[in-house]
Amino acid sequence: xxxxxxxxADVMAKLMTVRGDALIIAGLGSPVWDVAxxxxxxxxxxxxxxxxxxISMGLGCALAQPDRKVWVITGDGEALMGVGSFAxxxxxxxxxxxxxxxxxxxxxxxxMQRTSTSHGADLAVMAGGAxxxxxxxxxxxxxxxxxxxxxxxxxxxxxAVVKIAASKPNLVLPARDGVYLKNRFRQAVLGATDAMHAS
Amino acid sequence: xxxxxxxxAHRLFKKHGIKTVGYVPxxxxxxxxxxxxxxxxxxxxxxxxEEEGIGLSSGAWLGGEKAAILMQSSGVGNTVNxxxxxxxxxxxxxxxxVTMRGQYGESNPWQIPMGQATAxxxxxxxxxxxxxxxxEDAVGAIENGLKMAFVSNAAVAVLIGQKLIGAKSFIADxxxxxxHV
Numbered sequence: 001x002x003x004x005x006x007x008x009a010d011v012m013a014k015l016m017t018v019r020g021d022a023l024i025i026a027g028l029g030s031p032v033w034d035v036a037x038x039x040x041x042x043x044x045x046x047x048x049x050x051x052x053x054x055i056s057m058g059l060g061c062a063l064a065q066p067d068r069k070v071w072v073i074t075g076d077g078e079a080l081m082g083v084g085s086f087a088x089x090x091x092x093x094x095x096x097x098x099x100x101x102x103x104x105x106x107x108x109x110x111x112m113q114r115t116s117t118s119h120g121a122d123l124a125v126m127a128g129g130a131x132x133x134x135x136x137x138x139x140x141x142x143x144x145x146x147x148x149x150x151x152x153x154x155x156x157x158x159x160a161v162v163k164i165a166a167s168k169p170n171l172v173l174p175a176r177d178g179v180y181l182k183n184r185f186r187q188a189v190l191g192a193t194d195a196m197h198a199s
Numbered sequence: 200x201x202x203x204x205x206x207x208a209h210r211l212f213k214k215h216g217i218k219t220v221g222y223v224p225x226x227x228x229x230x231x232x233x234x235x236x237x238x239x240x241x242x243x244x245x246x247x248x249e250e251e252g253i254g255l256s257s258g259a260w261l262g263g264e265k266a267a268i269l270m271q272s273s274g275v276g277n278t279v280n281x282x283x284x285x286x287x288x289x290x291x292x293x294x295x296x297v298t299m300r301g302q303y304g305e306s307n308p309w310q311i312p313m314g315q316a317t318a319x320x321x322x323x324x325x326x327x328x329x330x331x332x333x334x335e336d337a338v339g340a341i342e343n344g345l346k347m348a349f350v351s352n353a354a355v356a357v358l359i360g361q362k363l364i365g366a367k368s369f370i371a372d373x374x375x376x377x378x379h380v
Contacts, residue, residue: 053253055254056254057257063242084246
């Protein structure tokens with residue numbers, strides 16, 4: 001197990017300084033609370049289910065909104081469950097998609113069981129092996145500074161794996177109503193009228 | 200010559216403004232996949248598992264676009280939780296074309312159980328299932344399914360039966376010479 005010293009709240013606060021108008025897909029689990037506590041706004045889609053789908057959802061959104069950045073903020077357990085999506089993203093090379101994995105090496109929501117990343121699985125290497133052109137493995141604040149620079153000036157797509165302490169997230173919970181979250185996101189992106197009609 | 204229903208499916212994708220087509224291949228989908236791949240107005244996305252299609256389609260809708268997902272019936276099992284928890288909870292539109300295995304004249308016994316389970320599994324998670332066995336029914340179901348999915352925020356699967364696509368899509372069934380051991 002590598003040394004886990006970064007605090008997730010500190011990482012999120014730093015990332016949000018360069019968010020701009022990026023759209024965010026938050027993967028099931030603590031990343032939902034992380035995104036809600038650091039920059040709660042309609043342009044966040046919070047996944048309360050569908051474990052393993054955050055990255056593919058980010059890809060779908062990025063392909064549909066090529067002029068906006070799309071960030072997927074997710075955890076190591078969630079990313080592992082949909083790890084094939086690294087290859088799918090790599091085959092599309094969306095120049096507006098960034099995936100940030102907050103890797104505390106544990107399943108935080110279910111009782112802090114260890115994930116495979118605590119046994120040596122390296123998500124940054126897996127992403128690189130899948131063909132993601134830019135991968136970052138981050139263990140300290142200088143690395144997070146590098147990530148903010150990469151998020152700002154690219155090139156994308158990238159996958160960043162940020163090792164964080166297995167500490168409790170700020171429990172800031174957004175709405176659980178999926179229809180509301182969907183429509184709210186679409187209204188923010190498409191405008192009130194277009195959001196409620198098929199394109 | 201491309202299978203006629205696939206030509207119509209591609210035309211209907213264009214008519215209904217489908218911009219992304221995610222697929223895990225099947226022999227019966229070859230012509231449709233090739234048509235989407237060759238179309239500059241459609242982003243054809245090869246996926247590593249069918250579950251990705253649910254994320255892809257829902258993400259496209261969040262970004263204001265329509266997606267369609269193509270898979271073989273054996274892949275339907277990989278989509279179950281994603282459909283139940285994402286599509287159903289959020290009422291995302293979903294349009295899938297599923298080519299059937301394990302059905303009429305199947306020669307691979309390992310395909311039969313999931314082939315039998317495909318429609319009930321999809322129905323159990325709230326998907327409207329249209330099972331078609333003729334060109335005419337396939338085209339009608341695709342046209343109306345697209346409408347229903349994106350105008351009514353419904354989850355729709357069109358199951359293309361083996362009576363239409365043929366049971367012989369497995370490479371061992373069409374090889375001229377095989378050796379048995």
